[in-house]
Amino acid sequence: MSQEEYRNEGRRPAQSRSGHGGRRVAPSHPEGERRSAPRRRKKRLGGWGVLLYVIFVLGISALLAGVGWIWANDVLALNKPALTAVVEIDEGDTVGQVADKLEEQGLIEYKMVFKLFCSLTHTSGKAGEEGAKITPGTYELNTDMDYRALISSMGSSSANRMTTTVTIPEGMTEAQIFALLEEKGVSTVEQLEEAAANYDFKFSFLKGVVPLGDPKRLEGYLFPDTYEFYMGEEPVSVLNKMILRFDEIFTDEMRQEVQNDGRTIQDVVTVASMIEKETDGSDQAKIASVIYNRLDNPTSETAGYLNIDATILYATGGTEVDLNADTPYNTRTHKGLTPTAIASPGVDALKAAVYPDSTRYYFYALGDDGKHHFFATYREQQNFIASQERYQNG
Incomplete structure (x- = not known):
């Protein structure tokens, strides 16, 4: 082979090991060996990166500590400006509604924290419910009270609960x-x-x-x-x-007297209320006798009617008496006692109803002297009325 042929022989393209002319095939590797991918270099944090990370962690910790301290101040009532406020707790108020009222009055700052505290201390339920720690009422509270003191101060036995006479x-x-x-x-x-x-x-x-x-x-x-x-x-x-x-x-002695007379306490209270509305003077026992005489021994003139205008006014209101008012409280058209009492009688009226005078009076009228005068008959009453100036103009 000449030198030229030798040079050309060296320039020939390499043939595929598979024998398929000109087609390249990836070279095989010995069995059990795999071609490994190139390794990436790990990035390392420099000194500044570590410092920034530490600062971040410390910042978050400080923030959480600061928030916790702020919340703790609210829970423990620390560093609060002096303030006193009146808070009204209504029947059925929830813990959330109580928290709203305390926040509105400036007694707490974080109602979410207050509600969480209530949950942790088993202060649940609605105000007034059985077992609830918070009772409906009006309370005078101040910012010196921590959460626990606020809750106890809104209880049924609280000295901070406001009273009125x-x-x-x-x-x-x-x-x-x-x-x-x-x-x-x-x-x-x-x-x-x-x-x-x-x-x-x-x-x-x-x-x-x-x-x-x-x-x-x-x-x-x-x-x-x-x-x-x-x-x-x-x-x-x-x-x-x-x-x-x-x-x-209404003592036991009074109750026994009522029973001895064959009456009920309701009867006596109703009569006492009529006495109270008719007079506040020393003649209450006499008026009681008139009422009982009409109830127990009605005459042809009274026929069981009490004819007490105060009973009509109780039902109709106002000051003008409607003699024809359609109501069971109209003792001019309905016999006997009214369905209920017509007022709250005092002790003197109650005693007069329990211990009435024994009389034969069935009528009475107020005289010009400001006193009640009593009569056995309707004619006697009308003759007296005709003699009094107060009745002359109707």
Whole structure:
């Protein structure tokens, strides 16, 4: 082979090992060997990266610690400006609603934290519910109180629960009493009416008086006196205090006398309420005798009618007497006693109804001297009226 041929021989393309002309095939590797991929170099954090990471962790920790400290200040009442506020908790308020009221008054800052605290301390349920730690009422609270103190200060025995003194005059009707109690912030008319109508008070003299469902069933039993009530007090508690006072005033001796006379306490209370509305003087026992004479021994002139205009006014309201009013409280058209009492009688009226004078009077009239005068017959009464100037102009 010449040198030229030798050079050309060296330039020939290599043939495939498979024998297929010109087609390239990846070279094989010995059995058991794999071609490894090139390794990537690990990136290493430099000194600045480590420093930034540490700063980030410390920052988050500091932030969480700061937030925790702020929350702790609220929970423990630390570093708070001095503030006193009045908070009214309503019947059925949830923990969330209580938290809203505390936040609105500036007593807490984080109601979410307060609700969490209540959950952890088992302060759940609605205000007024059995077992609930928070009781409806009006409370005077301040920012020196931590969460635990705030909760305990809204309890039933709290010294922070605000009170008010209410004097109920003799002769007030149940409706007037309820309006007065609402005015004083003790309860609302609606709540008191609902409790009066539907709560089964455990007093024997109320059994069977008027069926449940009628708020007038307590008329006459809300004893007129001076009371101290909690503001926002539960209506049942308010009513119970006044009925309990009646229970104390109406002694065992009085009850025995009522029984001996063959009457009921309801009868006597109703008569006493009429006496209370007719007079507040020393003639109450005489007026009681007139009422009982008409009830027990009616004459042809009275025929069992009491003819007491105060009973009509109780039903119709106002000051003008409608003699033809269609109501069972019209004692000019309905015989006997009214369905309920017509006012809250005081102790003197109650005693007059229990211990009436023994007379033969069936009529009475108010004279020009401001006193009641009593008569056995209608003619005697009319002759007296004709002689008094107060009746001359109708």
